[in-house]
Amino acid sequence: MKRVSIKDVAKEAGVSASTVSYVLNSTPTETISPETKKRVMEAVSKLGYVPNLNARSLSSRRSNLIGVLIPQTEPGKELMFSNPFYGELLSSIEYTARQHGYHLLVSGTKEDQDYLSIAQNRGVDGVIIVGTYPGENLNALKTLGVPIVLVDSYVKDDFFHTIGIEDKEGARMATRYLIEKGHRSIAFVSGSIRENGVNIKRYQGYCDAMREAGLAVNEQAVYSGTVDYEYGMDAAREFLARGRKQTAAFVTADVITMGLIKGLQQNHIRIPEDVSIVSFDDVYLARMAHPALTTIHQDIGEKGRQAVQLVLDAAKSNEHHHTECILPLSLVERESVCERRDDS
């Protein structure tokens, strides 16, 4: 049951442990003869040797590990996989990392301990932080000495690399689309509008589009809560309570939209005939909705790929040049929007 170590391989191949190491890592500065290389490789496969990555990390101070911090529903609670967006993103991150020979350490964002224990302790080579992150902790992260990529965050700090989308423009696009369909009174429904978060930008885009069309932004048309199905239901109730004033809504997340639609339908409000909706994200859910969601499409897979790429590039080149990556958006038309009818 004893683990086979590099020394066992060395003995088997009749060379020193360092030679084995050089062969396995194909260190460019070191020259090894083809025959030795072959003997070592044979010994490796004969003994079924697999290097101990902990020892490697300890010695070489790189771990081939990327820390991924995912938002939680609440501090100390579960990860936010109730929003499929995060699952899809993680899937892409994992896939890309795996292709580069990296493993993923996954944890929640919202705990003081976590960034500490995950990044500092394990010696990750880089960190990908999804969504907003408590401000004070961000500064602590700087001392880690590893590259950090912020996904969907508007923190202005050249220390971090960022990857995001054109949130403001996307929201503007969505709202303008509704306006073009003849809607004049348009609700804005979003998750919590927090500092450096995407929803501020999306709200700005919404306001811009309204203003450009000469329409007033009514405070009563703005709904904000948590990013989940339940809040969508709540928003529907609130919509009723506030007197059902709008004929359309721009919602900043597909999950919320799902709840909103359900809540409205339960009250015999038809989508899109009575209320048209443009959503945001285009998670795979969007297609399943009834009606299927007209929504701002973002390439979640690409986001994950770029995030990994950014973190790995930064880990390689040790000079610190801040990079910023913004992915484009598009509107996909499905079934949740129709022309405003004159009698509404």
Next chain:
Amino acid sequence: MKRVSIKDVAKEAGVSASTVSYVLNSTPTETISPETKKRVMEAVSKLGYVPNLNARSLSSRRSNLIGVLIPQTEPGKELMFSNPFYGELLSSIEYTARQHGYHLLVSGTKEDQDYLSIAQNRGVDGVIIVGTYPGENLNALKTLGVPIVLVDSYVKDDFFHTIGIEDKEGARMATRYLIEKGHRSIAFVSGSIRENGVNIKRYQGYCDAMREAGLAVNEQAVYSGTVDYEYGMDAAREFLARGRKQTAAFVTADVITMGLIKGLQQNHIRIPEDVSIVSFDDVYLARMAHPALTTIHQDIGEKGRQAVQLVLDAAKSNEHHHTECILPLSLVERESVCERRDDS
């Protein structure tokens, strides 16, 4: 930028490194005076010391790391987060592991390399494997010397711990419910029926219920494909192609059901009036569907919690007693089933 190590703490507190280690790990066999303990703790917080977990793992041969293997859509492809079930399960596993001070190493199931690189290399303390796993590789896993928990797998091997649900009984319950509602011709729609997988059991449960009611199991009523939305749509097409023979269906996964419903509705088949459906899993999606799904509810959170508990318990006690945990199911009635009408 130099990392502060245990030696720095030792120097600061005026003790040896081992004393610091004993204090930090509060090793039960070792006695440390309260004053020393205090001095050490002060030095730790003064210097901001955080132990290097790689070094710890190397020395103590435990890593506080759990490997989690999630199915992929295809070998070499992304993780199966298109089925929200896995996201919800991972969320629960991560949360529980975190509470126990463990981190998660997440990777895909379907690659030869992966179990190797993830488990063997990093020295994880245990592995949680979700879903079925290629048989040959399972045997390789045994040599790792760490506990392995199989989630939702019917591999008969006392080496592994298992956690699952009453798949057969759940399927029987679902089918019987449809029979009680007056349906005589009931389709069975599932993901791929593979060896040791859950779908075999669910198929058996379906057959049992039919037989008990004196109904024949018609081969033409059985649909099997992949576990995703797209297959649901395909199944709807196939249902039409086969002549629309059944008035009800038992579907073994909510995601498939979502696609099936969509596909049927596109062909103006009403749910539940024309076709009643009982689904399986009760992911949060189920509530969002239109109509909301009547489905076999399983406690995904509990499944994750138990999986972690099992793996940690096994890691602690080194005697190897195989444990098996089966969680109960229940049927939750929502909107996708109605009494069979006489004219159908």
Next chain:
DNA sequence: ATAAAGCACTTAAACGTTTCAGTAAATGCA
């Protein structure tokens, strides 16, 4: 009074790698 036991530590080896510095032999160049 003396051996045994307990207390509060310290020493040093070990975990499995990487990598710098070194070495002996082979080759290149004048």
Next chain:
DNA sequence: TGCATTTACTGAAACGTTTAAGTGCTTTAT
């Protein structure tokens, strides 16, 4: 031919911990 360089390795320190085995000192038991 002689010296410098290259080639192909090896030795040993280092990475930061844990932990078995020891070391004095103090207390308890006989």
